[in-house]
Amino acid sequence: MSDQLLKVVVRKREEQGEGVVVLDLSDPSGQPLPAFEAGAHVDIHLKTGLVRQYSLCGDPANAGAYRLGVLKDPASRGGSVAVHELLQEGREIEISLPRNHFPLANDARRSILIGGGIGITPMVAMAYALNACDSDFELHYCGRSRSRSAFLEELGNAAFASRLHTHFDDEAAEQKLDLHKVLGTPQAGVHVYVCGPAGFMDWVIAQALESGYADDHVHREYFQVDVDASGAGFEVVAQRSGKTVQVAEGQSIVDALTAVGIKIEVSCEQGVCGTCLCDVIEGEPDHRDVYLTDDEKSANDQILVCCSRAKSKKLVLDI
Numbered sequence: 001m002s003d004q005l006l007k008v009v010v011r012k013r014e015e016q017g018e019g020v021v022v023l024d025l026s027d028p029s030g031q032p033l034p035a036f037e038a039g040a041h042v043d044i045h046l047k048t049g050l051v052r053q054y055s056l057c058g059d060p061a062n063a064g065a066y067r068l069g070v071l072k073d074p075a076s077r078g079g080s081v082a083v084h085e086l087l088q089e090g091r092e093i094e095i096s097l098p099r100n101h102f103p104l105a106n107d108a109r110r111s112i113l114i115g116g117g118i119g120i121t122p123m124v125a126m127a128y129a130l131n132a133c134d135s136d137f138e139l140h141y142c143g144r145s146r147s148r149s150a151f152l153e154e155l156g157n158a159a160f161a162s163r164l165h166t167h168f169d170d171e172a173a174e175q176k177l178d179l180h181k182v183l184g185t186p187q188a189g190v191h192v193y194v195c196g197p198a199g200f201m202d203w204v205i206a207q208a209l210e211s212g213y214a215d216d217h218v219h220r221e222y223f224q225v226d227v228d229a230s231g232a233g234f235e236v237v238a239q240r241s242g243k244t245v246q247v248a249e250g251q252s253i254v255d256a257l258t259a260v261g262i263k264i265e266v267s268c269e270q271g272v273c274g275t276c277l278c279d280v281i282e283g284e285p286d287h288r289d290v291y292l293t294d295d296e297k298s299a300n301d302q303i304l305v306c307c308s309r310a311k312s313k314k315l316v317l318d319i
Contacts, residue, residue: 005045005094006033011065013089016150019072020118021084024058024065028092032063036098038129039122039221042066043096043267044079046086052079053273055195055221056098057121057151059128066095069150071118101274101291102195102221104129109189111137112182114204116196117144122221123195124151131160142167142177142200179207186212195221198290215294222272222290227307231286234310238262238319239281253305253315262319264305271307278305282316285309 012024027033041055058067070083087093102122104111111130115123120141130137139160143149146168155164167177183192192213194204201220208218233248238257247256254264254276267275271289280303287297289304296302303317 004097006097007092007094008033008066010087010089010091010093013087016069017152018148020150021070021072021087022150023068023070023083023087025068025093025095026065030064033066034097035063036060036066037100038104038125039102040098040100040125041102041122041273042068042098044068044083045094045096046079046082050078050082051267052083053267054083055102055122055125057124060125061128061132066098069118069121069124102193102219104193105191105217105219107189108191109136110187110191111135112190112192113137113139114142114177114182114192114194114196115140116142116194116200116204118150119194119196119200119221119223120149120151121195123193124155126193127155127158127160127163131158131163138163138165138182140165140167140177140182142196144168145170179204180211183208183211183213186214186217191217191219193219195223198222220290227270228288229307229309231309234312235314236310237282237314237316239316240319247309252307253303253309257305257319264319266306269306271304274304276304276306278303279318280315281318283310283312283314285315286311 008025009028010023011026014022016022036056038060041053043051043053045051054068056066057069070080072084073080113123113126127139192208194201205218229250236247237244241262243260245256245260247253254266264276267273271291274291280301284300285303286309288308
Protein backbone atom coordinates (compact mmCIF):
# COMPACT_ATOMS: atom_id res chain seq x y z
CA MET A 1 0.00 0.00 0.00
CA SER A 2 1.34 3.40 -0.97
CA ASP A 3 1.94 6.04 1.69
CA GLN A 4 1.90 8.79 -0.95
CA LEU A 5 -0.42 11.67 -0.17
CA LEU A 6 -2.09 14.01 -2.63
CA LYS A 7 -2.77 17.66 -1.95
CA VAL A 8 -6.24 18.61 -3.15
CA VAL A 9 -8.55 21.57 -2.78
CA VAL A 10 -12.27 21.59 -2.06
CA ARG A 11 -13.41 23.04 -5.38
CA LYS A 12 -17.15 22.71 -4.76
CA ARG A 13 -19.29 22.05 -1.72
CA GLU A 14 -23.02 21.41 -1.80
CA GLU A 15 -25.52 20.45 0.89
CA GLN A 16 -27.93 17.78 -0.34
CA GLY A 17 -30.79 15.97 1.33
CA GLU A 18 -30.59 16.10 5.10
CA GLY A 19 -27.14 16.23 6.67
CA VAL A 20 -25.20 15.22 3.56
CA VAL A 21 -22.40 17.35 2.14
CA VAL A 22 -21.21 16.59 -1.39
CA LEU A 23 -17.63 17.66 -2.07
CA ASP A 24 -15.68 17.92 -5.30
CA LEU A 25 -11.92 17.69 -4.69
CA SER A 26 -9.45 18.65 -7.38
CA ASP A 27 -5.77 19.29 -7.91
CA PRO A 28 -4.89 22.86 -6.81
CA SER A 29 -3.16 23.55 -10.13
CA GLY A 30 -5.89 21.97 -12.23
CA GLN A 31 -3.91 18.88 -13.23
CA PRO A 32 -5.72 15.53 -13.71
CA LEU A 33 -6.01 13.37 -10.61
CA PRO A 34 -4.84 9.74 -10.55
CA ALA A 35 -7.38 7.39 -12.09
CA PHE A 36 -9.65 5.34 -9.85
CA GLU A 37 -11.95 2.38 -10.31
CA ALA A 38 -15.55 2.20 -9.16
CA GLY A 39 -15.78 1.08 -5.53
CA ALA A 40 -12.58 2.89 -4.52
CA HIS A 41 -12.16 5.17 -1.52
CA VAL A 42 -9.64 7.69 -0.28
CA ASP A 43 -8.31 8.44 3.18
CA ILE A 44 -9.00 12.05 4.17
CA HIS A 45 -6.43 13.53 6.55
CA LEU A 46 -8.68 15.94 8.41
CA LYS A 47 -6.34 17.00 11.18
CA THR A 48 -3.55 15.49 13.29
CA GLY A 49 -4.45 11.93 14.21
CA LEU A 50 -7.84 12.03 12.46
CA VAL A 51 -7.96 10.03 9.22
CA ARG A 52 -11.21 8.76 7.76
CA GLN A 53 -12.16 6.86 4.63
CA TYR A 54 -14.86 7.92 2.20
CA SER A 55 -16.01 6.30 -1.04
CA LEU A 56 -15.49 8.07 -4.33
CA CYS A 57 -18.93 8.59 -5.79
CA GLY A 58 -18.19 10.46 -9.01
CA ASP A 59 -17.77 9.21 -12.55
CA PRO A 60 -14.43 7.33 -12.79
CA ALA A 61 -14.05 8.79 -16.29
CA ASN A 62 -13.78 12.29 -14.81
CA ALA A 63 -10.08 12.82 -14.08
CA GLY A 64 -10.65 16.37 -12.95
CA ALA A 65 -12.32 15.71 -9.61
CA TYR A 66 -12.90 13.22 -6.83
CA ARG A 67 -16.45 13.44 -5.49
CA LEU A 68 -17.40 12.48 -1.94
CA GLY A 69 -20.72 12.36 -0.12
CA VAL A 70 -20.49 12.53 3.67
CA LEU A 71 -23.38 12.18 6.09
CA LYS A 72 -23.09 14.10 9.34
CA ASP A 73 -23.53 11.20 11.74
CA PRO A 74 -24.76 12.00 15.27
CA ALA A 75 -22.77 8.98 16.48
CA SER A 76 -19.64 10.20 14.70
CA ARG A 77 -16.27 9.58 16.33
CA GLY A 78 -15.18 12.93 14.94
CA GLY A 79 -14.73 12.23 11.24
CA SER A 80 -18.01 13.28 9.65
CA VAL A 81 -18.38 16.25 11.99
CA ALA A 82 -14.89 17.44 11.04
CA VAL A 83 -15.70 17.07 7.34
CA HIS A 84 -18.81 19.21 7.71
CA GLU A 85 -17.05 21.85 9.79
CA LEU A 86 -13.63 22.03 8.15
CA LEU A 87 -14.01 21.21 4.47
CA GLN A 88 -15.25 24.50 3.08
CA GLU A 89 -14.69 25.61 -0.51
CA GLY A 90 -11.08 26.63 -1.05
CA ARG A 91 -9.72 24.48 1.80
CA GLU A 92 -6.62 22.45 0.92
CA ILE A 93 -6.25 19.00 2.46
CA GLU A 94 -4.19 15.85 1.99
CA ILE A 95 -5.69 12.57 0.88
CA SER A 96 -4.35 9.13 0.05
CA LEU A 97 -4.23 7.69 -3.42
CA PRO A 98 -7.47 5.83 -4.22
CA ARG A 99 -7.65 2.27 -2.91
CA ASN A 100 -10.26 -0.30 -3.79
CA HIS A 101 -11.51 -3.01 -1.43
CA PHE A 102 -14.94 -3.08 -3.12
CA PRO A 103 -14.27 -3.60 -6.84
CA LEU A 104 -16.70 -4.64 -9.53
CA ALA A 105 -16.31 -8.26 -10.66
CA ASN A 106 -14.65 -8.37 -14.06
CA ASP A 107 -16.61 -11.45 -15.14
CA ALA A 108 -20.08 -10.26 -14.07
CA ARG A 109 -22.80 -10.77 -16.68
CA ARG A 110 -25.24 -8.67 -14.66
CA SER A 111 -24.91 -6.55 -11.50
CA ILE A 112 -27.48 -5.70 -8.84
CA LEU A 113 -26.44 -2.58 -6.93
CA ILE A 114 -28.23 -1.91 -3.61
CA GLY A 115 -27.42 1.21 -1.58
CA GLY A 116 -29.01 2.12 1.72
CA GLY A 117 -28.84 5.78 2.76
CA ILE A 118 -25.34 7.20 2.39
CA GLY A 119 -24.32 3.72 1.23
CA ILE A 120 -25.41 4.86 -2.21
CA THR A 121 -22.04 6.60 -2.69
CA PRO A 122 -19.95 3.71 -4.08
CA MET A 123 -22.96 2.54 -6.07
CA VAL A 124 -23.08 5.84 -7.98
CA ALA A 125 -19.53 5.33 -9.25
CA MET A 126 -20.33 1.71 -10.08
CA ALA A 127 -23.37 2.76 -12.10
CA TYR A 128 -21.28 5.23 -14.12
CA ALA A 129 -18.64 2.56 -14.79
CA LEU A 130 -21.10 -0.17 -15.74
CA ASN A 131 -23.04 2.14 -18.01
CA ALA A 132 -19.82 3.25 -19.75
CA CYS A 133 -19.01 -0.33 -20.74
CA ASP A 134 -22.63 -1.12 -21.64
CA SER A 135 -22.98 -3.75 -18.90
CA ASP A 136 -26.33 -5.01 -17.64
CA PHE A 137 -27.17 -3.65 -14.19
CA GLU A 138 -29.85 -2.18 -11.98
CA LEU A 139 -29.42 0.35 -9.18
CA HIS A 140 -31.63 0.31 -6.09
CA TYR A 141 -31.53 3.33 -3.76
CA CYS A 142 -33.20 2.82 -0.37
CA GLY A 143 -33.78 5.62 2.13
CA ARG A 144 -36.03 6.91 4.85
CA SER A 145 -37.47 9.65 2.67
CA ARG A 146 -36.89 11.34 -0.66
CA SER A 147 -36.39 14.74 0.99
CA ARG A 148 -33.54 13.42 3.16
CA SER A 149 -31.67 11.69 0.33
CA ALA A 150 -28.71 13.03 -1.64
CA PHE A 151 -27.78 12.49 -5.31
CA LEU A 152 -31.37 12.12 -6.52
CA GLU A 153 -31.16 14.94 -9.05
CA GLU A 154 -27.84 13.69 -10.43
CA LEU A 155 -29.08 10.11 -10.71
CA GLY A 156 -32.35 11.20 -12.27
CA ASN A 157 -30.46 13.07 -14.99
CA ALA A 158 -27.80 10.41 -15.58
CA ALA A 159 -27.58 8.38 -18.77
CA PHE A 160 -28.53 5.31 -16.71
CA ALA A 161 -31.60 6.90 -15.07
CA SER A 162 -33.84 4.17 -16.51
CA ARG A 163 -31.92 1.62 -14.42
CA LEU A 164 -32.52 3.51 -11.17
CA HIS A 165 -35.16 2.25 -8.71
CA THR A 166 -35.87 4.28 -5.56
CA HIS A 167 -37.41 2.87 -2.39
CA PHE A 168 -38.43 5.20 0.45
CA ASP A 169 -39.88 4.24 3.82
CA ASP A 170 -42.46 7.03 3.82
CA GLU A 171 -43.85 6.42 0.33
CA ALA A 172 -46.33 3.94 -1.16
CA ALA A 173 -45.96 0.29 -0.25
CA GLU A 174 -45.63 -0.85 -3.87
CA GLN A 175 -42.36 1.09 -4.33
CA LYS A 176 -40.63 -0.36 -1.27
CA LEU A 177 -37.78 -2.77 -1.83
CA ASP A 178 -39.04 -6.28 -2.55
CA LEU A 179 -35.74 -8.00 -1.97
CA HIS A 180 -36.93 -11.47 -2.99
CA LYS A 181 -38.11 -10.09 -6.33
CA VAL A 182 -34.96 -8.02 -6.89
CA LEU A 183 -32.64 -10.91 -6.13
CA GLY A 184 -34.72 -13.52 -7.92
CA THR A 185 -33.21 -16.93 -8.57
CA PRO A 186 -29.41 -16.78 -8.84
CA GLN A 187 -28.15 -17.03 -12.40
CA ALA A 188 -24.61 -17.59 -13.63
CA GLY A 189 -22.60 -14.38 -13.67
CA VAL A 190 -25.02 -12.31 -11.57
CA HIS A 191 -23.33 -10.39 -8.75
CA VAL A 192 -24.90 -8.44 -5.87
CA TYR A 193 -23.32 -5.33 -4.31
CA VAL A 194 -24.56 -3.76 -1.09
CA CYS A 195 -23.51 -0.83 1.07
CA GLY A 196 -25.31 1.03 3.84
CA PRO A 197 -26.16 0.73 7.53
CA ALA A 198 -24.97 -2.52 9.12
CA GLY A 199 -28.46 -3.86 9.83
CA PHE A 200 -29.63 -3.16 6.29
CA MET A 201 -26.55 -4.83 4.85
CA ASP A 202 -26.87 -7.88 7.08
CA TRP A 203 -30.46 -8.28 5.86
CA VAL A 204 -29.53 -8.04 2.17
CA ILE A 205 -26.54 -10.37 2.54
CA ALA A 206 -28.53 -12.96 4.48
CA GLN A 207 -31.35 -12.90 1.91
CA ALA A 208 -28.93 -13.22 -0.98
CA LEU A 209 -27.14 -16.19 0.57
CA GLU A 210 -30.46 -17.79 1.51
CA SER A 211 -31.62 -17.33 -2.10
CA GLY A 212 -28.62 -19.34 -3.26
CA TYR A 213 -26.05 -16.73 -4.24
CA ALA A 214 -22.47 -17.82 -3.65
CA ASP A 215 -20.70 -15.82 -0.95
CA ASP A 216 -18.12 -14.54 -3.43
CA HIS A 217 -20.94 -13.17 -5.61
CA VAL A 218 -22.30 -11.03 -2.76
CA HIS A 219 -20.00 -8.02 -2.42
CA ARG A 220 -20.23 -5.73 0.59
CA GLU A 221 -18.71 -2.60 2.07
CA TYR A 222 -19.55 -1.65 5.64
CA PHE A 223 -19.18 1.94 6.79
CA GLN A 224 -19.53 1.44 10.52
CA VAL A 225 -20.01 -1.44 12.94
CA ASP A 226 -20.06 -1.89 16.71
CA VAL A 227 -16.76 -3.32 17.93
CA ASP A 228 -16.89 -6.03 20.58
CA ALA A 229 -13.71 -5.80 22.69
CA SER A 230 -14.74 -8.39 25.29
CA GLY A 231 -12.81 -11.57 25.97
CA ALA A 232 -9.83 -12.81 27.92
CA GLY A 233 -6.34 -11.46 27.41
CA PHE A 234 -3.79 -13.21 25.21
CA GLU A 235 -0.19 -12.95 24.07
CA VAL A 236 0.94 -11.50 20.75
CA VAL A 237 4.39 -12.14 19.33
CA ALA A 238 5.47 -9.62 16.71
CA GLN A 239 7.95 -11.88 14.96
CA ARG A 240 9.71 -9.42 12.65
CA SER A 241 9.93 -6.80 15.39
CA GLY A 242 11.19 -9.30 17.94
CA LYS A 243 8.74 -8.16 20.61
CA THR A 244 6.09 -9.90 22.70
CA VAL A 245 3.16 -8.15 24.32
CA GLN A 246 0.20 -9.11 26.47
CA VAL A 247 -3.15 -7.89 25.14
CA ALA A 248 -5.51 -7.20 28.04
CA GLU A 249 -9.26 -7.69 28.05
CA GLY A 250 -10.88 -4.67 26.43
CA GLN A 251 -7.60 -3.64 24.81
CA SER A 252 -7.01 -3.82 21.05
CA ILE A 253 -3.97 -5.53 19.56
CA VAL A 254 -3.09 -2.20 17.92
CA ASP A 255 -3.03 -0.40 21.27
CA ALA A 256 -0.96 -3.15 22.88
CA LEU A 257 1.59 -3.04 20.07
CA THR A 258 1.72 0.75 20.14
CA ALA A 259 2.60 0.61 23.83
CA VAL A 260 5.80 -1.31 22.99
CA GLY A 261 6.76 0.94 20.10
CA ILE A 262 5.27 -0.97 17.16
CA LYS A 263 3.23 1.36 14.99
CA ILE A 264 0.44 -0.13 12.90
CA GLU A 265 -1.33 2.01 10.31
CA VAL A 266 -5.04 2.22 11.09
CA SER A 267 -7.96 4.20 9.73
CA CYS A 268 -11.49 3.03 10.57
CA GLU A 269 -10.55 1.19 13.82
CA GLN A 270 -13.70 -0.92 13.38
CA GLY A 271 -12.62 -3.81 11.17
CA VAL A 272 -14.19 -2.25 8.10
CA CYS A 273 -11.43 -0.91 5.88
CA GLY A 274 -8.61 -3.48 5.94
CA THR A 275 -5.84 -0.93 6.55
CA CYS A 276 -4.41 -2.83 9.54
CA LEU A 277 -4.49 -6.30 7.97
CA CYS A 278 -1.62 -8.51 9.19
CA ASP A 279 -0.52 -12.05 8.36
CA VAL A 280 -0.89 -14.71 11.05
CA ILE A 281 2.01 -17.14 11.41
CA GLU A 282 0.73 -19.12 14.40
CA GLY A 283 -2.40 -19.23 16.54
CA GLU A 284 -6.13 -18.92 15.95
CA PRO A 285 -7.65 -15.46 15.51
CA ASP A 286 -11.06 -14.51 16.85
CA HIS A 287 -12.26 -12.55 13.82
CA ARG A 288 -14.50 -9.61 14.72
CA ASP A 289 -14.19 -7.64 11.49
CA VAL A 290 -16.55 -7.29 8.55
CA TYR A 291 -13.75 -6.90 6.01
CA LEU A 292 -12.62 -10.50 5.49
CA THR A 293 -14.94 -12.97 3.78
CA ASP A 294 -16.07 -16.09 5.60
CA ASP A 295 -13.62 -18.17 3.56
CA GLU A 296 -10.75 -15.81 4.41
CA LYS A 297 -11.65 -15.96 8.09
CA SER A 298 -11.72 -19.77 7.97
CA ALA A 299 -8.19 -19.81 6.57
CA ASN A 300 -6.99 -18.09 9.79
CA ASP A 301 -3.90 -16.69 8.08
CA GLN A 302 -4.84 -12.98 8.34
CA ILE A 303 -6.21 -10.73 11.05
CA LEU A 304 -7.39 -7.14 11.41
CA VAL A 305 -5.58 -6.03 14.51
CA CYS A 306 -7.77 -2.99 15.22
CA CYS A 307 -10.68 -5.10 16.43
CA SER A 308 -10.08 -8.86 16.31
CA ARG A 309 -8.76 -10.93 19.17
CA ALA A 310 -7.50 -14.49 19.72
CA LYS A 311 -9.14 -17.82 20.45
CA SER A 312 -5.73 -19.31 21.22
CA LYS A 313 -3.55 -18.16 24.11
CA LYS A 314 -0.96 -16.81 21.69
CA LEU A 315 -0.83 -15.24 18.24
CA VAL A 316 2.36 -14.92 16.24
CA LEU A 317 2.05 -12.15 13.69
CA ASP A 318 4.27 -11.21 10.77
CA ILE A 319 5.00 -7.68 11.93
